Amino acid sequence: MEATRREAIEEFWQHTSHCDHSVQVYEEEEHFLDTLEEFVLAGFRRNDAVIIIATPEHRSALAARLERQGIDVGNATMRGQYIVRDARATLARFMFDGWPAEARFNAAVGDLIAKARQHHPGVRAFGEMVVLLWDEGLYRATMRLEHLWTQMCERESFPLFCAYPKASFEHGDGSGCREVCQSHTRVCPPL
Template identity: 55%
Template sequence: MKYSQAAQRKTVDTFWSDTPACEHSVQLYACETSFIDALEGYAAAGIRGGDAIIVIATPEHREALEQRLAEGGFDVQTAARRGQYIALDARATLDRFVVDGWPDEVRFRALIGDLVATAREHYPCVRAFGEMVGLLWAEGRHAATLELERLWTRLCQEERFPLFCAYSQALFADPAAAELIRAAHARVCPF
């Protein structure tokens, strides 16, 4: 049975409105629309709650999210100027803390920890989304991906902010590999 777009949006909104601090969620998506729906729901729930949103994504996904948020009445440029919406390029950000193909914990904590601290200067609650893990996995750097997931989990628990990651299902020919990714997260998006 196919859901209507309104029913799908309600499911997404309900899922993200219940996101507690320090929860690390993942979506393994079959299509781009499903992913952008989930990302929009995650960001919009935070915006409605007065949170700062950190989005570390590919240019295509940032553009799609920002278009959706604007269509929903959210002024992305104004939010960026006031520090509520912080958007970074996933590849460029990844390149700042990966050394010889492996995530450097000190560099990761300095970079991402500073982003969270900056966002918290005006917004006590922060939500983060990152697809850097998906880029590493797509490159075949599976151990490095799991290490980055571990670093993210530790930081979101210590700093008490929710975190959302996403991977295309097309990256997982082996169901056991997809299960490794699911196991690295506290919550799996059901859509």
């Protein structure tokens, strides 16, 4: 990654508060992975536990990047500092008839946060369940899930990072992308 882009990403994550709900709308997969990598590394530097709820491809790509940065992913997982879950499987735990059930969401995500806090008082999370819903055309359910995440961030005091490929918003007048961005406290600048 070029130095100026890395510096911009580092700067963005340095100014994240304990309950920020950030989003990135990305065109290039590599730029998204750069941002996610730095989000995780910033957490490790603070000795935070990091929860990753992602697709298999992104989990694998992130793990490889972290290993290249000298992070022993297996050891971090065993210590409870790196908690990884599949986005689709986690989503299935709380979706009911195409809608996120609040109590089920709170239980599923609350359990992950409690597990993370067993050994690390600071927690941060990345989730891409929302983009799975969006890409299935479940727009209202996506916005409901974003709202549930924001409530969880505020209640449990941790930063959350979400990301959507720009291609997810290609159909329509752009109002979907605006609505998604407005449902977050911070929007990652385009890199």
